[in-house]
Amino acid sequence: MREAVIVEAVRTPIGKRNGALAGVHPVELSALVLRELVARTRIDPADVDDVQWGCVTQLGDQSSNIGRFAVLAAGWPETVPAVTVNRACGSSQQALDHAAFAVMSGRQELVVAGGVECMSRVPLGAARQMGEPYGTTARVRFGGSDFSQMSGAELIAERWGLSRRQLDEYAALSHERAAAAIDSGAFARQIVPVPTDAGRFEVDQGLRRGTTAETLASLKPVSREGGVIHAGNSSQISDGAAALLVTTPERARALGLTPLVRYHSGAVIGADPVLALTGPIPATEKVLDRAGLSIENIGAFEVNEAFAPVPLAWLADTGADPARVNPLGGAIAVGHPLGASGAILMTRLVHHMRDEGIRYGLQTMCEGGGTANATIVELVGN
Template sequence: MPEAVVAAAARTPIGKRNGALSGIHPTDLSALVLNELVKRTGIDPVDVDDVQWGCVTQLGDQSSNVGRFAVLAAGWPESVPAVTVNRACGSSQQALDHAAFAVMAGQQELVVAGGVETMSRVPLGAARATGQPYGPTVLERYGVVDFNQLDGADIMAKRHGLSRSMLDEYSARSHERSAAAIDSGAFDEQIVPVTTNAGIVTRDEGLRRGTTVESLAKLKPIGRHQDGVVHAGNASQISDGAAALLVTTPQRAKALGLTPLVRYHSGAVSAADPVTVLEGPMPATHKLLRKSGLRLRDIGAYEVNEAFATVPLAWAKDLGADEERLNPLGGAIAVGHPLGASGAILMTRLIHHMCDNGIRYGLQTMCETGGTANATIVELLVN
């Protein structure tokens, strides 16, 4: 079976809600990272077999196969196809899976995987204004009026013994680690500067420096549970962003003069309770480790998406994970979670972190609406 390798990975800064990136159409934001791959690798876009593009809320500005129109916005040849993938928050991580699987199956040799979400322009929950998500039969099956992630986060906190102070301590640490990563230049090489009417954006916008447990303690819970522990400060931020990765075979990379960064080692998907919503990363990771033949202690860094602080904390407790390796650069609580782009953004961060620190194995996992989750391991190939 052919191997799949990632030869380049780039992302935009993550823009805060109604921030600097909000004025850019998602196809144009996507085009920036697509063309950055060309710039970094020197590939001819005409040789790209397919573009797998994640996007969650495919309405309005993000409708009509946003991946295809991103390709056209980038000025790539009309012959380059694209498909838009939706596995909720894991959409662009699933896009990477699709790209790797196509390469490993020997059906394609040069595939771009990535995603976009401009939540400022297409708000979270916009689908509710145009129809009835989930459908009556599913709601009746679970005895609920909807599937609410805030409720799920509170349920999860109670189930795993996570107090509000534990969530807030974790959230303050996310800001601290993100600030340290930004200040050290850890993100500089991976970020594509974005030119806007207000200037050039080169850094993630959402970071709130000086966030403390004390300042977070002043925020009111936002869930429907009276004794809830989830609030805006220990949940991910609404954001805008895009990211892209170039997936190929080692042989094709060599022919193109490219040095692969990581090998796609293994991937898994799983599903859990859709009412709790957020627990999928735990069974997905257990499944992935069984499949990969690796143990968690073999993994040097874990990117567990910070949809809510409950997710990485419960995951670490369940897996017995080393919290020093968990989200070492901070995460979505500090800098944002642009849904359909987040999987590719996290993978881009993870790959560059592995390259910068000589980490052999990295693991990424995402919770997703409906209780599903993706989990992926990549292996470092460069010294």
């Protein structure tokens, strides 16, 4: 089987709800990162075999196969196809898997993977206003569950014995790490500035500097009386987009491009849909086994911070080094634009690996309905 490599990875800064990106249509935001891929790599977009584009809430401004219209808005030839992928929060991570698998199989040679979500325009839960997304049979099978991720986060905190204080301390650490990453310029190379009516937007917007466990202690639980989950230890509602270019090492060489990382291994699993957010634990185990690696071999992890209990439970079960997990902060600090988050995390991960000389990186995402993706990439040259 052929190898697949990521030769470029770009993202927009993440806008907070009703913030800097609220006035930018998601098709235009998607087109921006597609055009940036071409500008940086100087590929002919006519040579792109396919575009795999993640998006979760495919309603309104994000409907009608948004990936296809992003390609057209980018000015690419109409011969370039695109498909929109929905695996809940892991949509654009799954898009990367699809791209890598197509290249590795020999069916395609140059594929774009990425995604978008503009939650300011199409809010989380919008589908519920139009009908019943789960049906009766699945609810009955799982005891009448409403498959709420927030309820799942509460259950995880309870099952793993995670206190409100522990969750808030983790949330504060996410902000501290994100602030340090922004201040050091760690994101500068990967970010595509977005022109807006208010000016040039180029820094992740959700960061709240000076956040501490003490300041978070005043926030009220949002799920239930006496609960431990609140807005401050949950991911932020956000807007953003990201894109990665995947090809073979041979094609990269022919194009004069230097790969960032090679796609090493990928896995996807299904887990308890009521807990909903524990999937990254078995997904990590599965992808490590498939790769023939141990947790100690991985130099950097991106474990999506949907809620603080997710990475903390993952840490407890995997035994990973906490210093290697979300070293640049995460979605609690800067936001979680659903369909874009997988590609955003991978963009952060591969640039961090290049900056720090880290051989192996692992990314994993919890996803609505209890599924999870896990992906391992390897620094080229190691």
